[in-house]
Amino acid sequence: MTQSGGSAAEHTARQRWMSVLAKADWSELAPLFAVRDDKPDYRFLRAPETGLVMLRGRMGGTGNPFNMGEATVTRCAVTTQTGIAGHSYVMGRNQAHAEAAAVLDAMLQDQATHDVVEHDVIAPLEQAAQARRQSDASRSAATKVEFFTMVRGED
Amino acid sequence: MYVAVKGGQQAIANAHKLSAEERRGNPDVPEIGVDQIDQQLSIAVDRVMTEGSLYDRQLAALAIKQARGDMIEAIFLVRASRTTLPRFGYSVPMETSDMAIRRRISATFKDIPGGQVLGPTFDYQHRLIDPALAEGGAPEPAETAPADVDAQSPKVLGLLGQEGLMEAAGDGDDDAEIGDLTRDPLDFPADRDLRLQNLVRGDEGFILSLGYSTQRGYARGHAFAGEIRMGEVAVSFVPEELGFEIEIGEVALTECEMVTQFKGSSKVPPQFTRGYGLAFGQCERKAMSMALVDRALRAGELGEDRVAPAQDEEFVMSHSDSVEATGFVEHLKLPHYVDFQAELELVRRMRAEAEGKQAGTGEAAE
Numbered sequence: 245m246t247q248s249g250g251s252a253a254e255h256t257a258r259q260r261w262m263s264v265l266a267k268a269d270w271s272e273l274a275p276l277f278a279v280r281d282d283k284p285d286y287r288f289l290r291a292p293e294t295g296l297v298m299l300r301g302r303m304g305g306t307g308n309p310f311n312m313g314e315a316t317v318t319r320c321a322v323t324t325q326t327g328i329a330g331h332s333y334v335m336g337r338n339q340a341h342a343e344a345a346a347v348l349d350a351m352l353q354d355q356a357t358h359d360v361v362e363h364d365v366i367a368p369l370e371q372a373a374q375a376r377r378q379s380d381a382s383r384s385a386a387t388k389v390e391f392f393t394m395v396r397g398e399d
Numbered sequence: 400m401y402v403a404v405k406g407g408q409q410a411i412a413n414a415h416k417l418s419a420e421e422r423r424g425n426p427d428v429p430e431i432g433v434d435q436i437d438q439q440l441s442i443a444v445d446r447v448m449t450e451g452s453l454y455d456r457q458l459a460a461l462a463i464k465q466a467r468g469d470m471i472e473a474i475f476l477v478r479a480s481r482t483t484l485p486r487f488g489y490s491v492p493m494e495t496s497d498m499a500i501r502r503r504i505s506a507t508f509k510d511i512p513g514g515q516v517l518g519p520t521f522d523y524q525h526r527l528i529d530p531a532l533a534e535g536g537a538p539e540p541a542e543t544a545p546a547d548v549d550a551q552s553p554k555v556l557g558l559l560g561q562e563g564l565m566e567a568a569g570d571g572d573d574d575a576e577i578g579d580l581t582r583d584p585l586d587f588p589a590d591r592d593l594r595l596q597n598l599v600r601g602d603e604g605f606i607l608s609l610g611y612s613t614q615r616g617y618a619r620g621h622a623f624a625g626e627i628r629m630g631e632v633a634v635s636f637v638p639e640e641l642g643f644e645i646e647i648g649e650v651a652l653t654e655c656e657m658v659t660q661f662k663g664s665s666k667v668p669p670q671f672t673r674g675y676g677l678a679f680g681q682c683e684r685k686a687m688s689m690a691l692v693d694r695a696l697r698a699g700e701l702g703e704d705r706v707a708p709a710q711d712e713e714f715v716m717s718h719s720d721s722v723e724a725t726g727f728v729e730h731l732k733l734p735h736y737v738d739f740q741a742e743l744e745l746v747r748r749m750r751a752e753a754e755g756k757q758a759g760t761g762e763a764a765e
Contacts, residue, residue, distance in 0.1 A: 255643050259643065259644070259645055259646070262645045262646070263633075263645060263646035266645070266646055266647045266648055267633075267646065267648055267649055293485075294484060295484050295485040295486060295487045296453075296481060296484050296485070296486050296487060297486075297487050297488060297489065297490050297634070297636055297647070298486065298488070298489045298490065298579065298581075299454065299490045299493060299634060299650065300489055300490050300491070300492040300493065300577070301492065301493055301495070301595070301652075301677045302492050302493070302494075302495070302568075302571055303568065303569070303591055303592070303595060303675055304556075304568025304569065304656065304673050304675050305495045305496065305554055305568060305654060305656065305675070306496065306554070306568045306569065306570065306571055307568045307569035307570070307571050308569060308571055308572050308573075308575045308577075308592065309492040309571065309573060309575070309577055309592070310577060310578075310591070310592035310593075310595045310596055311489070311577060311578070311579045311580070311581075311592070311596045312493075312595075312596065312599055312677060313448075313449065313452035313453060313454065313596075313599055313600065313679065314452060314453050314454070314481060314486075314581075315453065315454035315455065315490075315634065315648070315650065316453065316454070316455040316458065316484065317487055317636070317647055317648075319487065319638070321640070331638065331640065331641060333487075333636055333638055333645060333647040334647060334648065335454075335634060335647050335648025335649075335650075336455065336457075336648070337455065337457070337458070374548075377499055377548050378546070378548055379543075380499065380501055380631075381499070381500075381546035381547075381548045382543040382544060382545065382546045383541045383542070383543055384500065384501045384502065384516050384518050384546065385516070385543070385544035385545065385546035386541065386542035386543050386544040387502075387516055387517040387518055387542075388514045388515065388516050388517075388544065389514075389515045389516070389517050390509075390515075391509040391515065392509075393509065
């Protein structure tokens with residue numbers, strides 16, 4: 245397995261796009277991936293594989309960790325013809341999603357394709373996620389409540 | 400001792416076919432889809448994920464369909480399914496402080512920074528059956544209001560903590576050893592990490608009743624819902640081959656922090672103490688009940704006398720799991736012919752002996 249090198253800044257940039265790809269709705273990612281004709285030739289370092297990650301919570305929300313319960317996760321690793329390794333870990337059991345995320349991770353590490361994938365795939369997915377979050381938050385915000393305490397007698 | 404029986408293969412196969420047909424019901428009625436269960440019976444899905452101990456909406460929805468809505472059977476199916484998958488590792492502890500809030504209430508403070516948000520709740524509804532729902536049709540669109548998605552919603556109990564009146568939840572020692580019930584058999588005494596894992600997986604009805612018992616005086620404690628919050632939290636994981644943390648998705652969680660007044664003990668000064676509940680999705684009743692029972696189970700740590708069932712960790716933890724419980728209860732219906740034959744012989748013999756003795760005493764009396 246390729247050990248990914250790179251500086252902290254490169255990690256941060258990569259963490260961001262890996263997060264966007266993992267959290268994307270497959271119905272949104274699939275068409276963006278399908279239309280790309282600049283996909284590199286690649287082979288699997290690890291064919292898509294579904295397994296479990298034990299999710300941890302914290303006692304009292306901030307204290308010591310405890311094991312809460314598992315989630316299904318699918319991972320995939322590819323290497324491109326030019327020798328770039330792309331990885332993905334995506335919650336759920338969608339192997340096509342994991343494969344697309346790994347290929348896009350490799351493309352985003354490649355200077356030749358980084359900008360266009362960032363523009364065509366990552367940016368729209370990020371916008372869609374932000375819109376979803378905004379919509380959820382706005383609908384919840386309408387249920388914000390002010391409780392009044394009824395004071396009996398005189399102050 | 401259980402002695403196995405053989406035979407009846409054809410009857411068993413036919414019973415399974417019959418069950419499948421019954422599951423489908425009247426074929427003139429459209430078949431229910433997994434997506435429909437996921438979307439329209441979402442709280443059932445949340446419960447199966449929580450007690451099945453596996454976050455996967457589609458799998459939980461499918462289990463509900465296969466189990467014909469029998470929740471414990473669905474939970475059993477999910478538990479069995481997880482054993483077929485390899486474990487990649489453990490997540491970074493999820494930070495509920497960073498939750499994208501869809502619901503957040505406090506019963507202890509009315510003015511909380513970030514506000515009280517009712518969200519999608521059954522609270523304050525009249526619980527009248529709605530005949531219009533039988534007809535179907537789109538609901539009225541939900542209202543919206545301006546919202547700042549980046550606004551922070553600080554933990555309510557943190558506010559009391561500043562005064563020193565609330566026991567600290569701790570900053571979290573991530574190097575602490577963390578027990579895992581799925582790897583090691585349960586052993587007593589059990590630490591709070593194991594107790595919480597057990598309670599999350601525990602049957603909602605059982606945990607609810609135990610929580611209720613603490614309110615009714617079995618382990619005195621008058622609890623307040625300090626904060627309940629529900630929403631999405633990011634899940635992070637550090638893959639070995641990458642060596643750095645990445646987000647792999649989001650989960651919906653319900654978290655409940657209960658507050659209980661505590662008169663103090665030789666170990667701890669008077670203060671408010673905490674009970675903690677956490678569940679997948681919108682399992683609010685479960686998270687609240689869990690928080691009550693978590694607090695009761697902390698009796699030993701806080702120097703309280705253990706006097707009630709909810710404080711007895713061996714009792715609670717050994718009986719909370721619906722899959723284990725149903726396994727042992729329902730195994731009683733499987734053939735026990737040899738077993739029972741032995742018991743029959745035994746009772747006949749005892750009876751004969753007892754009659755013999757009676758006859759003996761009768762003769763002596765004569």
